[in-house]
Amino acid sequence: MQLEGCSLIGAGKAPHRGKGASALEPATGTVLKPEYCWASHEDVEAAVQLAESAFEKFGALPPARRAEFLKAIAQGIESNAAVIVERAHQETALPQARLTGEIGRTCGQLRLFASLIEEGSWLDARIDHADPARTPVPKPDVRSMLVPVGPVAVFSSSNFPLAFSVAGGDTASALAAGCPVIVKPHQGHLGTSELVGRIIQQAVKTTGMPEGVFSLLYGPGRDVGMALVKHPAIKAVGFTGSRAGGRALMDAAAARPDPIPVYAEMGSINPVFLLPAALAERAEAIATGFHASVTLGVGQFCTNPGLVVTPAGADTERFLAALTLLLAATPAGAMLTASICEEYRAGIERFAGVPGVKQVAKVTVEQNSAGHFAGAALFRTTGANFLAHPHLMDEVFGPSSLIVEVASEAEALQVAQALEGQLTATIHATEAELGTHHALVEALAIRAGRLLVNGFPTGVEVCHAMHHGGPYPATSEGRTTSVGSRAIERFVRPLCLQNFPQSALPDALKEGNPLKIMRLVDGQLTRE
């Protein structure tokens, strides 16, 4: 595939008007070809109109057809894996092995949603039969199922150029639901986005999907992105990125004449609580696991553990000694973009300047002619000092973490209760400790979307039971997830059909259950 630098609109492409930007190689600062051209307002309008006109046909396709489309995208990505990985490596400095893994994850997600809609029970089909003899009024025949909401705008992330990007989780779940998707790609991987976008464009064609179910619009978020969020035909938004960016979209969507939901995943500090007996047993092992988690991908994960709450004392010193040794031996890594590296440097300088916060590990942050490199930063402070400085709860995107030594279990609980909404919270504890720390577990459960025991938060498993979505500000709302099969729920709504004749019902709601899906019939879950 020859990259062209144009937005993709339905089956075609936008004209190259010149105004735009080029991708940069973060490891070297080298400019990569081609130059990318920003979408115009006419391009936005054209893409949205195509999406709107494709919606009815796309949403009404048999699920097997949409599943075929998702699988064709996965197949296309796999067939072009080498070229995608090469370009993504150039644009993001992420290691090729990691990107190869991300190809697998992306295709796995597409196939997970394909299998979900092929199986069909996710439709939450419900039937309450009529009872004409009921008094005082006859009972009507009432049936309902989930239907797609309409065209969806997806803002892709910087840190997952594949799995949370053009064909990532938001796109896969929205397409699976039956919603056309318009992606605004992240500027950190322009070429990777075009490669994947053209694979989707091709899959639309080969599987006979209506034109307009997918478009890709390059441009700045405050311009092209905002035009999408404010467009009356857009019915929902998926976003992965910063809190400021996500909140701006939330506010714009809430101010529309007809507000629409924004599903924004904005990251968090993912606190890790160490309980005394577990720490005594496994201080060094916890340090090893923690080191791997905090430095993974140069710390550029929304689930990066940015806070460790641990009892002051000898076992914490063991933990810190082991961790410091490991960090000292970890080379600096190239960050995704210059601005991410700059913000990381500013973040660790801000932390280092807070009274009572001590910097434990030496940090390298270098932006030289060879690129934007960052090493891990480790800080320590007391529980009392942490509670006195709420800005220590701010996320520093990158391989940075703050060790908070608490004087008592009560203080650990206070720290937990002071936390904002989190994607995850982790507890290292013996089984006995878990049983005696209900208050801590409950305080974390209220504040997080996912609780882990004796593990680390990075590495979000893509599966049915996953929930990747915590209370605000971790996400725009904790009721939905951006990872796992529940993600499809963001892009659907129930539709109720009353007194419809059999011939006019969709298969999911017909007597005899032709799709053989699980349904709630007169209050009973059944495949009959």
Add this chain to the structure above:
Amino acid sequence: MQLEGCSLIGAGKAPHRGKGASALEPATGTVLKPEYCWASHEDVEAAVQLAESAFEKFGALPPARRAEFLKAIAQGIESNAAVIVERAHQETALPQARLTGEIGRTCGQLRLFASLIEEGSWLDARIDHADPARTPVPKPDVRSMLVPVGPVAVFSSSNFPLAFSVAGGDTASALAAGCPVIVKPHQGHLGTSELVGRIIQQAVKTTGMPEGVFSLLYGPGRDVGMALVKHPAIKAVGFTGSRAGGRALMDAAAARPDPIPVYAEMGSINPVFLLPAALAERAEAIATGFHASVTLGVGQFCTNPGLVVTPAGADTERFLAALTLLLAATPAGAMLTASICEEYRAGIERFAGVPGVKQVAKVTVEQNSAGHFAGAALFRTTGANFLAHPHLMDEVFGPSSLIVEVASEAEALQVAQALEGQLTATIHATEAELGTHHALVEALAIRAGRLLVNGFPTGVEVCHAMHHGGPYPATSEGRTTSVGSRAIERFVRPLCLQNFPQSALPDALKEGNPLKIMRLVDGQLTRE
């Protein structure tokens, strides 16, 4: 029960400070005792703090305990039905038979949610087992289920003093989910609200619920109501009322430092489309059903059919002749409050003043010493004129409807495509016509939460398959319902537990499935 006119805060009551209002008998204008005192900001704070401190314990109770609580409320309402109906009749002028029916509906809702949580499958429990041998990384054990979001504020409606009020659907579904509830009752039925509130207060005590799971705060929406919506401890809002009121709450909730969802049901005009063959077959029968629906409860239903789209011609004249006769024989009825009656009068005057709109039926709107009475209003216009005057799509709350005569099927479709979000849309059609009017059905399906064939939208069945929630502006978001068992989904979020030992898992997620609920285990729905 002796009415006292005070807000109920946990197990106690707010002091009577004097500033407030009294209930009025709408049929006569008579002032009813006692005087009701508005809650102070200290009262709001006290109620919210109690709710917050009750939340953890309440949410963690075995579902059977919360079910017992809901059933005790239903039992208490039934035991006091006579006194509730008497007071509600005085305050709302709704007929006693209707109110007795509403008692049944309210208790039915409470028991529906009790049975839902006793059965337990609504928890959407999911388990994906670990696979330590998986490469390149071991697969963790991941489980998730729905958990309550926290304290909920409920704004009760004017037109259902029981079923959408203090112990109505919002309260029942939030309590079932495990969320403490603070109700701001509607000022149209202050005493009825106190009666029901005190029954709930008593049920909290007899079933041993933590104090604070329920409070009732009297006061104006812009004051007490806004204080609730903006309070950091309130995590969701339920509302039934006007579009202006609902939007004000939505905007306030979206502007919070941590935005929360507002589930506002704001009504709609519930279009009814008549297709030619059905109309030819049953013009008079449709008129009879339509008349009953549009005049039911003096038209004071969010599902009142305010628009009829019908082919111009002889069959429509038959329909109108029959309808006009029936309307002429229908006496004016007392409306719920003086201001609702005043707005109804203003609404029909506005319609009557639109060029090209003809008033068909004579209307009585009288506010005399005996009260606030209104008769039904019927208008007719052409499709072209309707499309030229978008304000004819505004809801007139009361027994008013607009007949739009369309010149062609294409014009009927244009009218459908011009509509805003609706709670319901209805089609009267033969089975053959349904099969040939896909475009119309699809246009309505995109715009409505519930589609009816050959029925009428009033009388919302409380059942599992019901969906009472259409796209904005019918509701704040079409993804959720305020009627039927899906309503519980508004007040929960998934919580994911990773690598938890069996002893620390809730019963819903334990191996062996002690609750015997339907779960998604490794992708398979099963009760094993």
